[in-house]
Amino acid sequence: MAGLVLARVCGVPFVLMHPAPCFRMPNMSMSRLSALSGFQTLFIGPGQCMFPPPVVLPPCTSVQSVSPPAESTTSTSIYRVIGPKVSFCSKCGGPTEHCIPDGEERLRAICKSCGIVHYQNPKMVVGCVVAHEDKVLLCRRSIEPSYGLWTLPAGYLELGESAAEGAVRETWEEAIAAVDIEAPFALLDIPRIGLSYILFRAKLRTLDFSPGIESLDCALFHIDDIPFDQVAFSSVTVALQLYVEDYKAGRFKVHHGVLDKRMGSSPSDPSGYTFRDHISN
Numbered sequence: 001m002a003g004l005v006l007a008r009v010c011g012v013p014f015v016l017m018h019p020a021p022c023f024r025m026p027n028m029s030m031s032r033l034s035a036l037s038g039f040q041t042l043f044i045g046p047g048q049c050m051f052p053p054p055v056v057l058p059p060c061t062s063v064q065s066v067s068p069p070a071e072s073t074t075s076t077s078i079y080r081v082i083g084p085k086v087s088f089c090s091k092c093g094g095p096t097e098h099c100i101p102d103g104e105e106r107l108r109a110i111c112k113s114c115g116i117v118h119y120q121n122p123k124m125v126v127g128c129v130v131a132h133e134d135k136v137l138l139c140r141r142s143i144e145p146s147y148g149l150w151t152l153p154a155g156y157l158e159l160g161e162s163a164a165e166g167a168v169r170e171t172w173e174e175a176i177a178a179v180d181i182e183a184p185f186a187l188l189d190i191p192r193i194g195l196s197y198i199l200f201r202a203k204l205r206t207l208d209f210s211p212g213i214e215s216l217d218c219a220l221f222h223i224d225d226i227p228f229d230q231v232a233f234s235s236v237t238v239a240l241q242l243y244v245e246d247y248k249a250g251r252f253k254v255h256h257g258v259l260d261k262r263m264g265s266s267p268s269d270p271s272g273y274t275f276r277d278h279i280s281n
């Protein structure tokens with residue numbers, strides 16, 4: 001029985017055939033080739049043959065450790081975000097090696113046993129700027145980081161919910177406040193730490209609110225009395241500044257911008273970031 005399988009290794013297409021003159025793939029087991037190709041099943045005959053003549057596997061440039069440059073700001077830099085190092089495979093438990101696969105420009109953790117590539121992607125934080133008349137609702141954190149500082153009700157988006165649903169849920173969890181979403185307000189990217197904030201403007205349904213388990217306190221602050229020197233995160237500082245500006249201008253906009261965190265700065269450091277590429281309508 002003859003067979004033909006198209007395979008892909010590190011972005012390079014392969015053709016595997018059987019039966020055919022046999023050429024052994026150097027330094028590569030077929031199970032690993034199969035895993036790297038992304039195909040679950042490869043049609044491989046006795047002797048693990050391949051034809052046409054041997055294709056040299058593209059090198060996977062091994063890089064065991066990489067330190068980011070002090071002030072890398074280019075959006076394409078592979079050093080821009082170094083996520084938590086993945087040392088073991090989440091599928092089979094095998095050890096990983098850190099390589100830049102051919103055709104890519106980013107460091108990836110690849111399982112030495114099953115070949116799975118462990119992609120690491122940014123997380124989304126969703127939350128609300130909850131307004132009541134000329135006040136906004138803030139929560140005082142009962143957890144680290146930034147214990148004791150004030151923040152907007154916000155948290156990680158969960159699987160299975162929309163950004164707006166997550167923002168409403170986080171507001172309930174942190175401030176036991178029922179709100180109605182009014183409009184999108186700000187998308188703030190923090191590429192250096194792999195976070196994007198999606199914030200909505202929302203209204204309180206009632207004035208009933210109280211601290212959730214992650215909050216020491218909740219309170220409505222007049223827009224002229226926001227405690228900017230006690231804000232938990234630079235993203236929240238930027239969002240509140242934009243909100244106050246819009247409120248005083250009499251028109252709320254939708255904003256997007258990028259926060260570049262300074263290496264080593266704390267989450268709440270008022271001078272630990274720059275805000276760039278701000279656009280709004």
Ligand SMILES: [Zn+2]
Nearest residue numbers: 089092111114
């Ligand atoms: Zn594995």
